Amino acid sequence: MNSSFQKKSLGSKIFDCANVGFMLLFSVLMIYPFLNLLALSLNDGADAARGGIFLWPRMFSIDAYSFMLHENKLFSGFGISILRVLVGTTTCVMATGLLAYISTVRHFSGRKLMRIMFLMTMYISGGLIPTYLLIVKLGLINSFHVYWIPSLLNAYYMLIMASYMQNLPESLFESARIDGANELGIYFRIVMPISLPVFASIAVFSSVGHWNSWFDVVLYNSNGHWDTLQVYLRKLLLEVESFEEIKNQQIAQSKFRTLSPVTLRAAVTMVVTLPIVFIYPFLQKYFVGGITLGAVKG
Amino acid sequence: MNKLNQLNPTASSQMKIRNAMRSLYRERQLWLISIPMIIWVLIFSYMPMYGILMAFVNYIPGNTILQSDWVGLTHFKMFFDSPDFPLVLRNTLAISGLSILFGFPAPIVLAILLNELNNKRFKKTIQTISYLPHFISWVVVASILFALLGNEGILNDVLIRLDIIDQPISYLGEGKYFWGIITSANLWKDVGWSTIIYLSAMAGVDSEMYDAGKVDGLNRFGLIWHITLPSIRSTIVLLWILGIGGILNAGFEQQLLIGNAQTREYYEVIDTYAYKYGIELGNYSYGAAIGLLKAIIGVTLVFGANRFSKKVLDTSII
Numbered sequence: 001m002n003s004s005f006q007k008k009s010l011g012s013k014i015f016d017c018a019n020v021g022f023m024l025l026f027s028v029l030m031i032y033p034f035l036n037l038l039a040l041s042l043n044d045g046a047d048a049a050r051g052g053i054f055l056w057p058r059m060f061s062i063d064a065y066s067f068m069l070h071e072n073k074l075f076s077g078f079g080i081s082i083l084r085v086l087v088g089t090t091t092c093v094m095a096t097g098l099l100a101y102i103s104t105v106r107h108f109s110g111r112k113l114m115r116i117m118f119l120m121t122m123y124i125s126g127g128l129i130p131t132y133l134l135i136v137k138l139g140l141i142n143s144f145h146v147y148w149i150p151s152l153l154n155a156y157y158m159l160i161m162a163s164y165m166q167n168l169p170e171s172l173f174e175s176a177r178i179d180g181a182n183e184l185g186i187y188f189r190i191v192m193p194i195s196l197p198v199f200a201s202i203a204v205f206s207s208v209g210h211w212n213s214w215f216d217v218v219l220y221n222s223n224g225h226w227d228t229l230q231v232y233l234r235k236l237l238l239e240v241e242s243f244e245e246i247k248n249q250q251i252a253q254s255k256f257r258t259l260s261p262v263t264l265r266a267a268v269t270m271v272v273t274l275p276i277v278f279i280y281p282f283l284q285k286y287f288v289g290g291i292t293l294g295a296v297k298g
Numbered sequence: 299m300n301k302l303n304q305l306n307p308t309a310s311s312q313m314k315i316r317n318a319m320r321s322l323y324r325e326r327q328l329w330l331i332s333i334p335m336i337i338w339v340l341i342f343s344y345m346p347m348y349g350i351l352m353a354f355v356n357y358i359p360g361n362t363i364l365q366s367d368w369v370g371l372t373h374f375k376m377f378f379d380s381p382d383f384p385l386v387l388r389n390t391l392a393i394s395g396l397s398i399l400f401g402f403p404a405p406i407v408l409a410i411l412l413n414e415l416n417n418k419r420f421k422k423t424i425q426t427i428s429y430l431p432h433f434i435s436w437v438v439v440a441s442i443l444f445a446l447l448g449n450e451g452i453l454n455d456v457l458i459r460l461d462i463i464d465q466p467i468s469y470l471g472e473g474k475y476f477w478g479i480i481t482s483a484n485l486w487k488d489v490g491w492s493t494i495i496y497l498s499a500m501a502g503v504d505s506e507m508y509d510a511g512k513v514d515g516l517n518r519f520g521l522i523w524h525i526t527l528p529s530i531r532s533t534i535v536l537l538w539i540l541g542i543g544g545i546l547n548a549g550f551e552q553q554l555l556i557g558n559a560q561t562r563e564y565y566e567v568i569d570t571y572a573y574k575y576g577i578e579l580g581n582y583s584y585g586a587a588i589g590l591l592k593a594i595i596g597v598t599l600v601f602g603a604n605r606f607s608k609k610v611l612d613t614s615i616i
Contacts, residue, residue, distance in 0.1 A: 009517070011517070011518070012517070012518050015414075015518055016414075016416065019411055019414055019415060020415070020420070022411065023411070023412075023415065023420070023424045026408075026424070026428070027423075027424055027427045027428070029486070030427050030428055030430060030431060030486070030490065031427060031430075033442040033445070033446065034442075036445060036446075036452065037441070037442065037445055040445065049450065051450060051455040052455060052459070054452065095335075098331060098335075099335055102328050102331055102332060105328060107325070108325055108328045109321055109322075109325060110325070110328065110329060110332055114332055114335070114336075117336065117339055118339060120343075121339065121343040121344075124347060125343065125346065125347070126343070126345070126346020126347045126348075126349050126350055127346065127350065127586065127589035127590065127593065128569075128572065128573060128576070128577070128585070128589060129349075129352075129572070129576040129577060129582055129585045129586045129589060130345075130346035130347075130348075130349025130350055130352065130586060131346045131349075132577055133349060133352075133359065133582060134341070134342070134345055134346055134349065136359075138341075149342075150342055152338060153335060153338055153339065182327055183327040183328055183331060184327070184331070208433055211435075212433075212434070212435035212436075212437075213435075214435060214436065214437050214551060214555075215550070215551050215554070219577070230435055230437045233437050233438070233441060234437050234440070234555065237437075237440055237441055237444055237555075262445075262450065265441060265444070265445075266441075266445065268441075269438055269441040269442070269445075272435070272437070272438055273434060273438055276433050276434060277430075280426075280430065280433065283433065284426060284429075
């Protein structure tokens with residue numbers, strides 16, 4: 001707010017100072033956990049067991065990270081996570097964008113039907129167990145396809161994309177139609193290029209969702225062939241796995257003698273978190289517009 | 299057209315059909331795109347809705363729901379009679395009650411304080427930082443909690459160094475700490491994110507209002523009370539109604555990730571219970587019944603809260 005209108009009272013100045021102090025404390029609270037894990041991940045394993053690492057590594061070592069390069073499970077988990085994000089996001093954005101487009105074509109008589117059919121799904125759902133049984137029945141469990149087919153079309157994304165496309169000039173599409181363009185052509189050649197901002201923001205949201213998701217992997221891909229990075233990290237947290245891994249590796253090569261579960265966990269957590277941090281500036285750029293809507297939805 | 303209808307009804311209905319066919323042909327491309335989408339939504343969204351009916355039968359995989367034995371409300375009764383029911387209900391209400399108690403006012407206070415910051419860049423930086431935890435997965439949050447609160451975690455480390463305790467306390471392994479931990483984790487993750495909607499409502503206030511308020515002799519607190527707060531009043535009511543409606547949503551992933559066998563007595567909520575009995579133990583009908591019950595109570599609560607706020611606060615969402 002603009003406070004230059006009047007001279008500030010003393011109380012007001014004290015309030016400002018306290019407010020800034022509180023905000024600094026608050027941001028430390030938000031960031032510190034990450035900094036601590038970063039320091040831990042860059043510390044020597046045996047030394048970390050002594051405790052006392054708060055902000056800075058005491059005995060610098062990148063063992064935990066170089067160990068990951070020798071760790072097949074983690075590698076494949078990383079690959080599957082990335083594949084999931086790429087395939088899941090591309091298909092979801094393309095398909096949902098097309099749905100949004102046809103639901104905004106003004107002369108299409110089925111437009112209302114499509115909107116209602118999808119909007120209904122925002123308010124009513126079958127719940128966990130009927131959905132699970134359906135996925136089992138469709139034979140989608142223990143396969144990669146469960147990562148993209150059930151999330152292909154999203155009513156909420158449709159709403160955001162359609163509200164953007166509604167503001168595009170109708171004459172653009174009409175002249176293309178007169179020139180003989182088909183609807184898919186219009187979608188790919190006209191709608192997508194000029195709606196790029198909304199496509200980008202939905203892509204960012206969808207990819208964060210795919211990257212972070214954990215429970216659906218546990219539920220549908222329990223055989224371990226399609227474990228993502230999140231699942232790998234979870235298994236490390238359950239202790240058993242990490243000790244086994246490390247013991248095997250220590251026997252195999254004496255290089256990682258001082259690796260400890262604590263530093264390994266911290267390093268894997270960093271690998272899971274950093275892509276989000278890198279994508280974050282893009283996120284920031286895009287999320288403000290559509291997201292007030294999202295916050296309402298809950 | 300009307301006259302024609304009266305004179306010859308068959309001709310007009312024929313024409314209607316012809317028109318419909320013609321528009322169907324004209325829109326054939328759009329319909330061809332729509333059909334696979336309709337099939338998808340029927341399968342992935344509407345089939346599970348039909349699947350809810352399994353709550354009233356003894357569903358065995360392999361049979362269809364209609365082939366199974368109709369048992370009416372037996373599964374619902376079983377849930378109410380089970381020894382776990384009071385425990386699950388207590389945990390659900392306690393965890394989401396605590397989340398509302400702290401998680402509802404906190405973003406409002408934070409948004410007001412952010413709005414009072416004079417330096418735009420500083421404000422933006424703090425906002426950016428505060429949104430970050432929202433985009434972190436619960437698995438990562440669990441990992442953070444292990445590092446902070448584990449036996450070798452920072453908290454134990456600091457307390458032992460300060461000679462406050464001699465033995466590390468297993469914060470994550472003792473049930474009595476669980477509600478506090480999960481409430482703090484929920485707050486940490488979403489307090490910043492939840493300010494967005496309040497801040498965007500506050501941004502809509504004309505700055506002349508504040509100038510006028512100052513002329514009228516309002517101090518800082520007065521401006522907040524008489525101008526900022528009224529501007530987010532309807533947003534507060536909306537989120538309050540949605541919050542009450544979601545009171546049985548006490549979380550799911552976080553319980554599974556942070557909870558463990560020792561803390562089960564404090565973390566088991568309706569959703570995790572339905573998942574365990576429904577899917578892990580294969581009592582599909584029982585689990586579906588619990589899910590349905592929860593959904594019905596949720597909808598009832600939203601309408602109830604909406605009615606209450608309409609009567610008392612004169613604001614409503616429906």
